[in-house]
Amino acid sequence: MRTFSLLKGMPIFELNTGSKIGEICDLAISKNGKVEGLLVKKGAVLKKTHIIYVQNVSSFGPDGVMINTREQLKPLHEKWDSYPFEGGHPPLLGKAMMTKEGEQLGLLEDVYFLEKVGTIVGYKCSDGFFSDIMEGKRVVKTDKPPTIGKDAIIVNVK
Known part of the structure; x- marks a missing residue:
């Protein structure tokens, strides 16, 4: 069992190459109350937000989250049917x-x-x-x- 506060800022690594892909910045929570995915900031200067769906995560470790390949990371589109936990509008945090x-x-x-x-x-x-x-x-x-x-x-x- 995990909490968002433990995951926030945690790095995501690609198992195939050992490369750090980005850091977890938020959760995507579906309308039926499930964590659908992890929102990831990716990039050096202009950080873009991507999503990795929970079912595509290989493992959740104490110091990093592992995925098989960076192709599992999907760009976050403007319209999506999930609530951001912390960022965006409307966030669930503080509700x-x-x-x-x-x-x-x-x-x-x-x-x-x-x-x-x-x-x-x-x-x-x-x-x-x-x-x-x-x-x-x-x-x-x-x-x-x-x-x-x-x-x-x-x-x-x-």
């Missing part, structure tokens, strides 16, 4: 988390997902700086895909 019963859980801060399949199994929520210090951050475990809306993410809490 209100609510239960189906109407309880506010806090603001989305991170996601826990299964690397091989991209299934999100939990969300880290924040109630604000002072509340986080006093009570700690809340990790919400889910068993069903969320409803991602304009103003909130609705989850079924285990």
